[in-house]
Amino acid sequence: MKLFLIIISLAVMFVLPSEATAARRSILVIPKDQMTLYWTAVKEGAELAGEKRQAEIIFRGPRSADDYAAQAEMIKDAMHHKVDAIVIAPNHTSQTSRMLHEAVVRGIKVVIIDSDMAFEERVSFVASDNRLAGNKAGTALMSLLGSKGTVLMARHKENNASTLAREAGFLDVLTKNPGVEIVDLGYLGTGSGNTYRRTLDALHANPGIDAVFVSSEINTLGMIKALREHVGRKRIKAIGFDATPEILQALRDGIIDGLIVQRPYRIGYLAVMAACDALDGKPVPKRITTETLLITNPDDDRVLTPSAAQ
Numbered sequence: 001m002k003l004f005l006i007i008i009s010l011a012v013m014f015v016l017p018s019e020a021t022a023a024r025r026s027i028l029v030i031p032k033d034q035m036t037l038y039w040t041a042v043k044e045g046a047e048l049a050g051e052k053r054q055a056e057i058i059f060r061g062p063r064s065a066d067d068y069a070a071q072a073e074m075i076k077d078a079m080h081h082k083v084d085a086i087v088i089a090p091n092h093t094s095q096t097s098r099m100l101h102e103a104v105v106r107g108i109k110v111v112i113i114d115s116d117m118a119f120e121e122r123v124s125f126v127a128s129d130n131r132l133a134g135n136k137a138g139t140a141l142m143s144l145l146g147s148k149g150t151v152l153m154a155r156h157k158e159n160n161a162s163t164l165a166r167e168a169g170f171l172d173v174l175t176k177n178p179g180v181e182i183v184d185l186g187y188l189g190t191g192s193g194n195t196y197r198r199t200l201d202a203l204h205a206n207p208g209i210d211a212v213f214v215s216s217e218i219n220t221l222g223m224i225k226a227l228r229e230h231v232g233r234k235r236i237k238a239i240g241f242d243a244t245p246e247i248l249q250a251l252r253d254g255i256i257d258g259l260i261v262q263r264p265y266r267i268g269y270l271a272v273m274a275a276c277d278a279l280d281g282k283p284v285p286k287r288i289t290t291e292t293l294l295i296t297n298p299d300d301d302r303v304l305t306p307s308a309a310q
C-alpha cells in the first residue's frame, strides 16, 4: 500500500502540471501608439490584471497612431502565436475589422478599448464616455469665458473615434451659445509639432481669440508650447485632455486652465479582466464605461493615482 502511495505522489508531482507550470494564458494588448504616456498607464493596469488572473501580458503597439497597417500586422502575428485574447485600442475606425474577425474565427477573444470601431464580435468595449468628456470641456470653457468670446478649436485626427466624439461633445455645448464664435483649425494630426505651429500662427493671425481647446494628450502638449511662446495683449484661456507631468506643470504655471483626465490605468485593468472572464465563460458587459474628470488643480490626487481598485 505504502509503495502504491509513493508511486501516486511521484506521478502527481511530475505528470500533473502545478499551478505555476500550467500553460498561462497570453493576452496581446495593442495601444494606438508608443509615443504618448497615456498608453503606459494602460499597460500598467493591464499588467496588474494579468498578475491577478495568471495571464501573460504582451504589450506591442505601432510607433505612430497613423500606422494602421502595423496594428493589422500585430493581430496577424497574434493569430500565428495563438494568443488567447487581444485587447486593442484601434487607431482607425475600420482598418482592422477584417483581421479581428479572423482572430475571433480562431477562437481568440477581442476586447476594444479607448476608441470605438466597426466590430460587433468584440467581448466588450472599455473606454471613457468621450462625448460626455467633450461636453465637460465645453461647459468648463463656457464658464471661463462667461459664455461669449472667440474659441480656437484644434481637432486631433479623422478616423479616430475617441477624439471625434470629444470634439462633437465640445461643439454640442458651444453651439448652444450664440455669443461664441468658433475658429476651427481642422485636423492637426498625431504630432505635437504641427499643433504647436498651427496654434501659434492662428493666435498671431487672430488677436481676438479668447480661448483654445484640444482633445488629446499629444495636441495638448503642442497647444501648451504655443501658449508658452505666444505674447499677446491678453491671457488665452485653455482646456486640454489627459495628464502627464509636463501637462500638469503647465496647469501649475497657469498656462492652461483645466484638463479632462481619463482612467487609462483602469481601462487597461478592466479590459484584461473582461478578456479573462470571457475565456472563463463568464458573462461580460458589452460596454464598460470609465470615468472622466475636469481637473483644475494640478495637485488633485485623483489625476495620476492608479484607479484599478476603485
Ligand code: BDR
Residues within 6 Å of the ligand: 032, 036, 038, 039, 114, 115, 162, 163, 215, 216, 217, 218, 241, 242, 262
Ligand atoms: C490619447 O488618444 C486617445 O485615443 C486617448 O484616449 C488619449 O486621449 C492618447 O494618445
